[in-house]
Amino acid sequence: MLKHELRWNPLLREWIIVAGHRRARPWRPEEKKRMCPFCPGAPEIGDRADWDVMVLPNKYPALRPDALEPKSRRGLFRTAAAKGFCEVVIETPEHEGDLCNLSLEHMKKVVDAYTEEYRKLGHEDFVKYVMIFRNKGKEIGVSLTHPHSQIYALPFIPPRPRRELESCRDYHLKEGRCLICDILAQETQEGERLIYENDHMIAFLPFYAMWPYEVHIVPRKHVRSLMDLKEEEKYHLADILRAVTAIYNALFDFDMPYIMVFHQEPTDGNDYGYYHMHIEFYPPYRERDKLKYAAGIEWGAGTFTYDGIPEEKARELRRAGHKAIEKGDYLGYVP
Ligand SMILES: [Zn+2]
Ligand SMILES: [Zn+2]
Numbered sequence: 001m002l003k004h005e006l007r008w009n010p011l012l013r014e015w016i017i018v019a020g021h022r023r024a025r026p027w028r029p030e031e032k033k034r035m036c037p038f039c040p041g042a043p044e045i046g047d048r049a050d051w052d053v054m055v056l057p058n059k060y061p062a063l064r065p066d067a068l069e070p071k072s073r074r075g076l077f078r079t080a081a082a083k084g085f086c087e088v089v090i091e092t093p094e095h096e097g098d099l100c101n102l103s104l105e106h107m108k109k110v111v112d113a114y115t116e117e118y119r120k121l122g123h124e125d126f127v128k129y130v131m132i133f134r135n136k137g138k139e140i141g142v143s144l145t146h147p148h149s150q151i152y153a154l155p156f157i158p159p160r161p162r163r164e165l166e167s168c169r170d171y172h173l174k175e176g177r178c179l180i181c182d183i184l185a186q187e188t189q190e191g192e193r194l195i196y197e198n199d200h201m202i203a204f205l206p207f208y209a210m211w212p213y214e215v216h217i218v219p220r221k222h223v224r225s226l227m228d229l230k231e232e233e234k235y236h237l238a239d240i241l242r243a244v245t246a247i248y249n250a251l252f253d254f255d256m257p258y259i260m261v262f263h264q265e266p267t268d269g270n271d272y273g274y275y276h277m278h279i280e281f282y283p284p285y286r287e288r289d290k291l292k293y294a295a296g297i298e299w300g301a302g303t304f305t306y307d308g309i310p311e312e313k314a315r316e317l318r319r320a321g322h323k324a325i326e327k328g329d330y331l332g333y334v335p
């Protein structure tokens with residue numbers, strides 16, 4: 001029988017997505033020549049090559065809209081239907097590259113696709129949270145290298161966004177202001193961890209970064225989700241996504257692996273006016289030839305050790321930025 005359900009961890013108070021069928025997922029099938037499922041000519045894509053961005057359902061979804069309701073609850077062991085959507089955003093027909101290799105116009109189409117899927121999936125009443133993310137690089141276990149990002153439409157608000165939401169809500173109750181607007185103001189004022197900025201967006205290595213080269217992108221304007229962004233602001237988001245990935249790739253002169261996630265307001269119908277959308281990047285390197293692993297203290301305690309000094313790492317990124325940004329057609333600058 002196909003095992004497909006959510007299991008509740010009553011100790012940590014969070015859901016686990018059990019997806020037994022995902023064992024069948026192919027591991028880097030494109031390494032066997034001409035087998036990339038995202039290249040034009042592949043069965044899922046068809047022969048058309050006149051597209052820039054394509055959204056497809058994930059072939060091995062962890063969540064599905066028709067997931068069955070679980071039969072029963074046994075004592076403390078509770079399950080729920082793994083109801084949701086898993087999609088793949090194929091960002092280009094080109095087999096190689098990163099976001100920085102797309103033109104601004106092309107990257108804007110990717111941002112439009114994210115916005116449209118967030119709107120569409122969030123509209124389903126069982127979808128409480130739409131998580132847009134991008135995994136890049138074999139170091140973090142990416143099974144397909146063709147440029148793509150993913151979207152999980154979840155039937156619950158996952159723990160990290162939930163904690164952020166609670167902090168923003170509490171801060172707003174107490175101070176009457178947005179916590180993230182205030183963090184942005186302080187980062188801008190201190191200035192030493194800023195990485196890149198344009199008219200509408202700022203990228204910085206947060207004061208409290210967990211990963212050595214972690215970077216957050218925050219819209220200057222208080223917006224809760226992509227849907228609040230105007231056209232011009234979406235161009236500037238596209239620009240800063242290109243810039244940050246270009247800076248990463250210039251840092252060590254190799255293709256930097258990373259995880260990129262969008263934190264936006266939930267889509268459960270409640271009012272989250274106190275929340276401020278942003279994008280987080282976690283690259284796994286701590287030096288040119290050393291990976292940072294989440295190990296005993298990180299996993300067991302949930303406490304990160306930062307190998308290095310955030311202000312120095314930010315300086316390294318800015319130096320790489322001067323190199324990368326001068327060469328390209330960007331809307332902003334490295335402070
Ligand atoms: Zn491909
Ligand atoms: Zn704000």
Ligand SMILES: [Zn+2]
Nearest residue numbers: 164263278280
């Ligand atoms: Zn966040």
